[in-house]
Amino acid sequence: MKPHINRVVNDTISKVISGIISFDVYTLIIMLICSVLAVVYYQWVPNSSSILVLNLLIAVTVGALIVVRATSDFKLFGMLRRFYMVPVIYLMYDQIQMFVRVVNPVDYDDLLIGIDRAIFGVDPTVWLAHFSSPFLTEYLQACYFLFYLLPIMQAVELWRKGDVARLDVFTRGMAFCYFISYVAYFVMPAVGPRFTLHDYAMLDTDLPGVLLTPWLRDMIDVGGGIARGVAHPVSVVNRDCMPSGHTMLTLVNIIFGFRFRSRFRWVFLIIGGSLIFSTVYLRYHYVIDIIVGALLAIIVLPLEPVANAFIKRRIRVLQKP
Numbered sequence: 001m002k003p004h005i006n007r008v009v010n011d012t013i014s015k016v017i018s019g020i021i022s023f024d025v026y027t028l029i030i031m032l033i034c035s036v037l038a039v040v041y042y043q044w045v046p047n048s049s050s051i052l053v054l055n056l057l058i059a060v061t062v063g064a065l066i067v068v069r070a071t072s073d074f075k076l077f078g079m080l081r082r083f084y085m086v087p088v089i090y091l092m093y094d095q096i097q098m099f100v101r102v103v104n105p106v107d108y109d110d111l112l113i114g115i116d117r118a119i120f121g122v123d124p125t126v127w128l129a130h131f132s133s134p135f136l137t138e139y140l141q142a143c144y145f146l147f148y149l150l151p152i153m154q155a156v157e158l159w160r161k162g163d164v165a166r167l168d169v170f171t172r173g174m175a176f177c178y179f180i181s182y183v184a185y186f187v188m189p190a191v192g193p194r195f196t197l198h199d200y201a202m203l204d205t206d207l208p209g210v211l212l213t214p215w216l217r218d219m220i221d222v223g224g225g226i227a228r229g230v231a232h233p234v235s236v237v238n239r240d241c242m243p244s245g246h247t248m249l250t251l252v253n254i255i256f257g258f259r260f261r262s263r264f265r266w267v268f269l270i271i272g273g274s275l276i277f278s279t280v281y282l283r284y285h286y287v288i289d290i291i292v293g294a295l296l297a298i299i300v301l302p303l304e305p306v307a308n309a310f311i312k313r314r315i316r317v318l319q320k321p
Contacts, residue, residue, distance in 0.1 A: 140278035189239030247293030
């Protein structure tokens, strides 16, 4: 009887190990980075204890999803198995931003402004102001906001098609690129031209929309660390300009859209292209941020299959008795 029990236990363990997907590992790594930073900078970051507890809860939840999915064919668990990445991606963004200013307290806006001027001879956001209009601003603000929804649209489409293999490829690629962009924020923190080249307090007056623009801006500001009514927004805004994650991840989503022949691929291209332009028009980014974000998309995305292959080899090793 005992050998039978051992065989069942070993088979179950093997199933659980084989159920690990590379995006689980990417999540573990970014959580580990944040947790180490929380310990190292504990006395300087008030939320360090909360970060450690939250990451422990996320790790336990992910582990539970892996185990349950490996031992059950219930479809809901298959969906949760992939879509847990949606909240985790945004939670990790918030955590990283808590440490950027502590790890690297220098803002590099002056350098980024200088690079833009060297390339174009003008400040692009200032020059674009001559061509602004409320309707264009409204459209571009909406496009900028859709950054958070476009990848989810593609993931949902793949899930509804039952194309789990491609959904895993998509989720792996997006998670890998998101987390690389987060780590890159430590290199050159910056607040962006809406604070340095323009008067942030006058943004609604200088660059008005039609109807939804103020509300969308407010939502984006809250997500970017600016609480409603804060006295000095530049002191609390996230240092996430360089590289432009909006550009990097939008391009990755477009690439996957055409690679997988998504029914929304032209929507991703048109809205995504407008979104990338909006990052400068709406004064969130310098052009050099966009260039670096685009280059990272081209460089980092092909590295993910290499990382995935390495992780799969390690998983096969762990499965050996």
